[in-house]
Amino acid sequence: MSLLATFSGLLDSKEQKDTQVTPELLKLVEDLKYGIEVFKKLLELQRSVTCVLSELRRQSVKASHMSDEVLKLERHSSIVQRSLDMACDFAQNTTELTEYFKNCISSFGHRVQTYKQQVEAIEDSLSSRTKASLTPKELADVLRTLDDQFMSLAAQLYTLNEELSLPKAQLLRQHRNLDEKIPFFDSSTTSSSKSPLDKFLFESGKTSVTTPYGPPPFAMAAPIASPSAVIATTGLPLAIGNASQPATS
Numbered sequence: 567m568s569l570l571a572t573f574s575g576l577l578d579s580k581e582q583k584d585t586q587v588t589p590e591l592l593k594l595v596e597d598l599k600y601g602i603e604v605f606k607k608l609l610e611l612q613r614s615v616t617c618v619l620s621e622l623r624r625q626s627v628k629a630s631h632m633s634d635e636v637l638k639l640e641r642h643s644s645i646v647q648r649s650l651d652m653a654c655d656f657a658q659n660t661t662e663l664t665e666y667f668k669n670c671i672s673s674f675g676h677r678v679q680t681y682k683q684q685v686e687a688i689e690d691s692l693s694s695r696t697k698a699s700l701t702p703k704e705l706a707d708v709l710r711t712l713d714d715q716f717m718s719l720a721a722q723l724y725t726l727n728e729e730l731s732l733p734k735a736q737l738l739r740q741h742r743n744l745d746e747k748i749p750f751f752d753s754s755t756t757s758s759s760k761s762p763l764d765k766f767l768f769e770s771g772k773t774s775v776t777t778p779y780g781p782p783p784f785a786m787a788a789p790i791a792s793p794s795a796v797i798a799t800t801g802l803p804l805a806i807g808n809a810s811q812p813a814t815s
Contacts, residue, residue: 642666646733674726681719
């Protein structure tokens, strides 16, 4: 009986395989396949549209920021151009010029303070490490990074000083008093009423540290190993203190 049942089951399965599928069922399967493919394409298209929209939003924000920067540059260039005109009315432009120079000085002072905080954070991080955890190569890399950032900031200070020196000299020549005293700067009050940035730069000018781009923006808070000692320890050259001075005309 068991062999007969098995043989009859095999015959039934063969008959089921040989049975033709109806056209309606085949059409339904093809429609399902097509629908799945279309759904996948729609999902991919939706992701692409989302990426494009986010990129458009970022570009719109960048364009808005650039528009604001262009407006600021136009205002500043017009102020500088009017200050260079010897026939301009000084009383009319005094407020705008003062505000412009204050903004330049405060912006640079903020950047100097930020840089000093970053240097202090790096110094604290280095001091908190044990000597065994800091390899000579890591120390050389840290010193090289500090030197690059310092030189970049000093170059920006030198450029800003050069840009402000000409309008300042022309204003002083134009409005010098008859007794050859310089207006806006009184020796009796300058030393006692300096701004925080002026005091900071004045104190840093007393140090012996020199840069190839003008006066150092701040005094060094802690002694730094000499370049020869670092070179002897690491075998890597450092670009500290040996840069050539810029040519002055």
